[in-house]
Amino acid sequence: MPLTSTPTLRQRRLGAELRKLRERAGLTATGAAARLGVNQGRVSMIETGRSPLSSDRVRSLARAYDCQDRDLVDALAAMTQRVHGWWDTYRDHLPIGLIDLAELEYHAAELRVALVIHIPALLQTTDHARALFKEAVPPLRQYEIEHRVSHRIKRQEILHRDDPPPYSAVIHECALHMGYGGPTTVRAQLEHLLDMSELEHVTVRVIPFGKGCFPGTGQSIDYLVGHVPQLDTVQLDTHHGCEFLDAEAQLDKYRFVLDRMEANALKPAESRDLIHRIAQTV
Structure with a gap:
């Protein structure tokens, strides 16, 4: 997926919550990148909301970060569904x-x-x-x-x-x-x-x-x-x-x-x- 140059607040919030999961797991960005098999720059893009994510990708990140809160993971996965609403016209x-x-x-x-x-x-x-x-x-x-x-x-x-x-x-x-x-x-x-x-x-x-x-x-x-x-x-x-x-x-x-x-x-x-x-x- 192409990078998002101007992520919305909702996209930035998703990235910030994924960063919190990583930090609770005691992982640095470098350590998370190694566990996920990506480079550190990709982790940074995810956590700033600039890298669009699928719900499956969010769930795989949650598993990598040992998150057991299913309600939270479901809510984060739902945040990947980008709604292009009426507000975009403004x-x-x-x-x-x-x-x-x-x-x-x-x-x-x-x-x-x-x-x-x-x-x-x-x-x-x-x-x-x-x-x-x-x-x-x-x-x-x-x-x-x-x-x-x-x-x-x-x-x-x-x-x-x-x-x-x-x-x-x-x-x-x-x-x-x-x-x-x-x-x-x-x-x-x-x-x-x-x-x-x-x-x-x-x-x-x-x-x-x-x-x-x-x-x-x-x-x-x-x-x-x-x-x-x-x-x-x-x-x-x-x-x-x-x-x-x-x-x-x-x-x-x-x-x-x-x-x-x-x-x-x-x-x-x-x-x-x-x-x-x-x-x-x-």
Whole structure:
């Protein structure tokens, strides 16, 4: 197979997980190459995601590295199936982090998000999203805004497909009062949020004013649950773009943060009542 000059985040993650298996086996790259009957450069290409792999090749690597975790090996083998999804059409138009995020969401087994001053991207209306992008710094040109809006709306399709992943969102009440786009846009956004919260696989919880301190304040968190815990990923929104985390300690930290935020939030039915009351005042 030809080498990949610009591997996706998913391909790089597969390579990184294979490197972890090699290191747990106590093998150097040179030692692994000798055991596999390849040169050291090939091992490096595999571990940086630049060498496409078949599922059979992943399983043979796992055997060479004495990995006994069948669920993990199955999940890694599944990652070799490259899906050329709708997000690929945006590669020349958007930052690569947004492309990687859409691909990770597509493959995720479950999605957990938490925000304080924004409505989650997968629950936004078109007008709400456009109002947000108009406030980007540095300013975006109109065609750039439209690319980002259409990309965000396309991401939302995973919640409407035949096999949607469970989706859980924690939103602070602050986000419900933000006036992005003016009253008409705000009212439509809150009504859309209510409609989405009624879907069986979508759970929306609101942290009300007066709840006090809780972890995660001021931070937007996307937690993408893998098909095994080792393959979970955290995505954070920053001023310089998307940041992806997958170290074990980082995953433990953000699972704890999300659990604490959910514990501070109202139950789903109470959250819907609060959203409804706020919508009536707009």
